[in-house]
Amino acid sequence: GKQIRRAKKLANKKIIVTAGGTLEAIDPVRFIGNRSSGKMGIAIAKAAANLGANVTLIYANITVSLPHDPLIKNVHVESTEDMLNIVEKYFVDCNALIMVAAVADWRVKRIADHKLKKNANQDTLNLSLIKTPDILKTVSKQKGKDQIIMGFAAETNELLKNASKKLQEKDADYIIANDVSQNVFGNDQDQVTILSRHNTPKKLKKMSKNEVAKYLVNIIVQEFDK
Numbered sequence: 001g002k003q004i005r006r007a008k009k010l011a012n013k014k015i016i017v018t019a020g021g022t023l024e025a026i027d028p029v030r031f032i033g034n035r036s037s038g039k040m041g042i043a044i045a046k047a048a049a050n051l052g053a054n055v056t057l058i059y060a061n062i063t064v065s066l067p068h069d070p071l072i073k074n075v076h077v078e079s080t081e082d083m084l085n086i087v088e089k090y091f092v093d094c095n096a097l098i099m100v101a102a103v104a105d106w107r108v109k110r111i112a113d114h115k116l117k118k119n120a121n122q123d124t125l126n127l128s129l130i131k132t133p134d135i136l137k138t139v140s141k142q143k144g145k146d147q148i149i150m151g152f153a154a155e156t157n158e159l160l161k162n163a164s165k166k167l168q169e170k171d172a173d174y175i176i177a178n179d180v181s182q183n184v185f186g187n188d189q190d191q192v193t194i195l196s197r198h199n200t201p202k203k204l205k206k207m208s209k210n211e212v213a214k215y216l217v218n219i220i221v222q223e224f225d226k
């Protein structure tokens with residue numbers, strides 16, 4: 001008989017996923033970084049590719065292994081500014097951006113071109129830091145009407161209040177709020193709350209990162225079906 005093959009739900013969709021944590025160099029050997037492992041971003045990239053999406057995975061300082069999938073293009077970046085430039089480049093013709101990366105908020109004003117040395121008579125070191133660009137905020141200003149932007153919010157307190165502020169200030173379609181008061185970094189389990197413009201926040205039950213990833217990718221699928 002004739003075989004009916006249903007097209008995959010995200011076939012021909014271009015999705016950008018950022019993962020890991022950006023690094024800000026202090027000198028040639030040191031940096032400011034964070035504890036993001038890249039697990040959630042990679043799980044989301046894989047879940048999207050499984051549904052046929054063309055994924056650009058923009059990653060910084062991950063501690064887990066990269067996916068090897070013909071539908072996933074892995075692009076390495078280091079600093080927040082690098083990540084912004086690459087995200088902007090791919091954002092132009094993408095259908096959705098999922099900003100999972102933990103982006104460094106601060107960088108040194110000037111990266112030292114030689115290794116900073118200690119002095120015998122020096123007990124303290126002051127680093128003067130300046131803000132990095134907000135990638136989500138910058139890119140949402142360039143958003144076309146059919147593009148979907150999903151961000152994350154890691155909070156230790158006042159989860160809903162802080163996350164809904166981010167939803168508004170960053171002008172994202174979705175913010176996935178994550179309670180990091182207990183150390184979740186590198187864990188396989190996750191519990192998230194989904195915030196969006198028009199719906200009340202939805203708290204998901206505790207599940208594996210892969211299950212959370214599938215759930216979030218399905219939200220994107222539903223957005224495309226609207």
Ligand code: CTP
Nearest residue numbers: 099100101103132133134135136151152153154
């Ligand atoms: N984000 C970003 N650019 C930054 C900082 C954060 O694009 N310079 C993105 C993150 O990838 C995430 C969302 O914004 O999707 C929220 O990040 P988070 O660190 O929770 O929020 P901040 O706005 O940095 O505020 P704070 O760290 O003070 O809570």
Ligand code: CA
Nearest residue numbers: 102103104105
């Ligand atoms: Ca931050």
